[in-house]
Amino acid sequence: METYLNLLFSSINCTFAASKYTMDYAENILGTIGNTPMVKINKIIGDIPALVLAKYETFNPGNSVKDRMAVKMIEDAEADGRLKPGGTIIEGTSGNTGMGLALAAIVKGYKMVCVISDKQSKEKVDILRAVGSEVVVCPTDVAPEDPRSYYSVSKRLAEETPNSWYVNQYDNPSNAKAHYESTGPEIWKQTDGKVTHFVVGVGTGGTISGVGKYLKEQNPNVKIWGIDTYGSVFKKYHETGIFDENEIYPYITEGIGEDILPKNVDFSIIDGFTKVTDKDAAIYTQKLAKMEGFFLGNSAGAAIKGLLQLKEHFTKDDVVVVLFHDHGSRYVGKMYNDEWMREQGFVEEEA
Numbered sequence: 001m002e003t004y005l006n007l008l009f010s011s012i013n014c015t016f017a018a019s020k021y022t023m024d025y026a027e028n029i030l031g032t033i034g035n036t037p038m039v040k041i042n043k044i045i046g047d048i049p050a051l052v053l054a055k056y057e058t059f060n061p062g063n064s065v066k067d068r069m070a071v072k073m074i075e076d077a078e079a080d081g082r083l084k085p086g087g088t089i090i091e092g093t094s095g096n097t098g099m100g101l102a103l104a105a106i107v108k109g110y111k112m113v114c115v116i117s118d119k120q121s122k123e124k125v126d127i128l129r130a131v132g133s134e135v136v137v138c139p140t141d142v143a144p145e146d147p148r149s150y151y152s153v154s155k156r157l158a159e160e161t162p163n164s165w166y167v168n169q170y171d172n173p174s175n176a177k178a179h180y181e182s183t184g185p186e187i188w189k190q191t192d193g194k195v196t197h198f199v200v201g202v203g204t205g206g207t208i209s210g211v212g213k214y215l216k217e218q219n220p221n222v223k224i225w226g227i228d229t230y231g232s233v234f235k236k237y238h239e240t241g242i243f244d245e246n247e248i249y250p251y252i253t254e255g256i257g258e259d260i261l262p263k264n265v266d267f268s269i270i271d272g273f274t275k276v277t278d279k280d281a282a283i284y285t286q287k288l289a290k291m292e293g294f295f296l297g298n299s300a301g302a303a304i305k306g307l308l309q310l311k312e313h314f315t316k317d318d319v320v321v322v323l324f325h326d327h328g329s330r331y332v333g334k335m336y337n338d339e340w341m342r343e344q345g346f347v348e349e350e351a
């Protein structure tokens with residue numbers, strides 16, 4: 001009798017123990033996008049008195065912030081019929097948007113073609129192929145209107161491929177909208193509304209424009225700073241309204257700067273730009289890994305160096321958020337390769 005009661009009680013306990021938990025899983029890999037951590041930056045910021053926080057986007061399943069906008073662009077295109085069942089998604093991408101699109105294409109049953117420029121790291125091309133994307137590589141050093149440029153090739157492929165959809169992340173409003181709906185609100189919540197400055201690299205402009213618009217709607221005093229690179233038109237255009245072709249020349253930094261004005265860059269919400277050299281961006285990519293344990297991509301190095309260039313803007317009461325776009329694994333043959341760094345002349349001078 002005693003044994004029977006023991007058994008009964010232990011089985012009741014088991015039932016109670018099991019019911020303490022609810023099943024917790026994503027329906028598919030796309031359900032894990034977003035809600036990325038915020039991490040305090042400690043050493044690399046030197047004597048900046050403000051609290052400086054990294055919005056750490058490599059925790060997305062495609063290892064970059066671009067997963068957010070990739071899924072949003074696809075969902076919006078499905079909703080209004082631009083993308084139809086079994087269709088082919090075509091995009092000119094420096095790799096990260098392609099990765100996000102490729103993951104969504106797998107889950108949703110689309111074909112994916114990425115058109116990429118030849119200055120992008122080999123790892124990015126290999127990674128896109130690993131997730132089932134066809135990759136077309138185009139020369140970097142040609143004008144955007146040149147038929148060989150990756151802008152022109154992606155447009156042409158979209159015209160020639162039946163049942164295809166050209167994403168155009170540069171001018172597609174769903175890009176910035178994704179960050180307005182997810183990245184911006186996350187930053188506001190994670191800082192308890194105390195964020196005073198947002199610093200971020202600018203390429204298509206989706207991240208800065210979406211996050212910037214959301215944060216300024218919550219508090220118009222939040223300052224929005226864009227990180228640009230030498231060889232790009234953004235800073236001069238923002239300051240003078242002049243699109244100066246003399247500003248355009250090839251550069252090494254990946255992910256940021258442009259030789260066009262994408263519709264996703266909302267210059268009206270940006271308070272200022274600072275430009276970072278290729279050398280500084282590469283050296284600071286390494287420094288982030290060595291000083292903070294942040295194994296990140298090249299635009300993160302540019303972003304943190306740009307933030308240091310802006311240090312006189314930050315006081316001890318400020319909460320500065322810098323967004324880091326992508327993961328270091330895509331740059332092991334470049335910014336994390338000492339031989340490559342030496343070949344480029346990216347060697348820090350001894351004090």
Ligand SMILES: Cc1ncc(COP(=O)(O)O)c(C=O)c1O
Nearest residue numbers: 202203204205206207255299325
């Ligand atoms: C590594 C990296 N950093 C920064 C950016 C710029 O972000 P956005 O296009 O939202 O301006 C990109 C965009 O392609 C990127 O891939």
